[in-house]
Amino acid sequence: MNYKKIYLEDYFPNLPQTGKKTCVTLYIPQPSEEVDAEAAYSCVVICPGGGYSYISKREGEPVALRLLGNGIAAAVVEYACAGAHYPAQLLQVLAAVTYVRRNSKLLHIHPERIAVMGFSAGGHAACSAGLLWHEDFAREALGIREGEDRPDGMILCYPVITSGEYAHRGSFLCLLGEDPDPVLTEKVSLEKQVTEFAPPTFLWHTAEDGCVPVQNSLMLAAALCGKGIPVELHVYPHGHHGLSLCDSTVNRPAEITVAAEYCSGWMEQCIRWIREILPEEKNVKG
Secondary structure, three states: OEEEEEEHHHOOOOOOOOOOOOEEEEEEOOOOOOOOOOOEEEEEEEEOOOOOOOOOHHHOHHHHHHHHOOOOEEEEEOOOOOOOOOOHHHHHHHHHHHHHHHOHHHHOEEEEEEEEEEEOHHHHHHHHHHHHOOOHHHHHHHOOOOOOOOOOEEEEEOOOOOOOOOOOHHHHHHHHOOOOOHHHHHHOOHHHOOOOOOOOEEEEEEOOOOOOOOHHHHHHHHHHHHOOOOEEEEEEOOOOOOOOOOOOOOOOHHHOOHHHHHHOHHHHHHHHHHHHHOOOEOOOOO
16 A cells, blocks of 8 residues: 655645645555556545534545555545635645646556545535536636546535535534625535536435435435436435444444444445446556
8 A cells, every 4th residue: 555645735835725734645555566567546535524623534544444445546635624714625625636636647546537525514525626626716726727626526425515405504604604605605505506517426325314414415416417417326214424434443332223334335335336437447547
């Protein structure tokens, strides 16, 4: 495994100043001379949850290691939280995608097989990147060429999506601050921002999520389908919010109910989806 930490501001000096540098931790499979020394892997840029107030460690490295064990590279983004407002987080995620793509040959990553993954509020950050990457303000802010920041897929786990009736109010309070501009509040309601530029999407949620209502995923899935974007949606009947991998590595033993264990199948389905939507290539390109 190639393990390293980088700080996005060292490569993108025009990122908004948020009080500290944005750390990205990379977990990259090491190509084997015995199998294929020139292998190029799919990569998932992970945005942990935390209501835009903190970064949940349970949804970062444990998920990255699970992907790594299945031959998929991962990059965990510690995007700005409490005190930093939109669009800082969006730009940080897009910068992370751009960094991976620009360094794809060195990292043995295929430059056209880079997805974003997000949990809860991190799902909002990842989805914002997947839906808004093509907008001029993002390209101009980062000083990048068109398409460098484009995610090739979105993996959204019990995501915060809408700022409307079914919103997780705490996330939007942290993201936008008190008394935000109504136009901006509308802008970050992501079910309203779906265009033909959106990438294929994998979604999962639980029907009884009492924190981020399942309607967030349902509304996004409907909007994506309306634009002809490929969507895979899993709604599990039971399970609380924030299950992550749904096992004892990231949950208290008492929380690993039969329902939670049932939800754990999402990762197997996600890995299968990655291999179908972001198929591995033998040769490094880029």
